[in-house]
Amino acid sequence: DQQVKQNSPSLSVQEGRISILNCDYTNSMFDYFLWYKKYPAEGPTFLISISSIKDKNEDGRFTVFLNKSAKHLSLHIVPSQPGDSAVYFCAASPGSSNTGKLIFGQGTTLQVKP
């Protein structure tokens, strides 16, 4: 099941710079997308979401962009901080679903260097 793909297993950026994490999906029925952050030995923590009726959603340092035609979304973190170092998961759900089931990508490990 490769409906949600994060092709970069890892990313390293310098503190203060921009981090860009990418996610691709194949199912055109997905219309609700989320980003979660996960630290070791903890559960995923919600970061930001976007509905398919939008192409951008911003919350503080985090911005998610959605390109429906390309079936691609990205998470921008500006400026990056060492505390942002974690695994980032992209997740998708058919918004019309009655269950709210989420389908996750493989995750991207972000390392922010001081």
Add this chain to the structure above:
Amino acid sequence: EPEVTQTPSHQVTQMGQEVILRCVPISNHLYFYWYRQILGQKVEFLVSFYNNEISEKSEIFDDQFSVERPDGSNFTLKIRSTKLEDSAMYFCASSTRLAGVWDEQFFGPGTRLTVL
């Protein structure tokens, strides 16, 4: 801030034994989920639960698995006869849905299940 809690944090069991993983979802949430993450792999959906019944389950969720909401606060996942390949981190999650729009799912810290 309300949170999802899970017990135990780590469960070690022998192959073929039954295990019950427990979760307390956020109190005003109505939708409950179990996911699992095998080491090094992605987080996988197992089952969703609403109004005291399963609303969707994955192909992983076979007859060995069951879920229950035995009272107003707990949500449990039972594996009847554990297999080595059931070793994973199991996450419980809960959410709401307002006016047909899903809210984000809140995840618990997980239970690490080790089957020997």
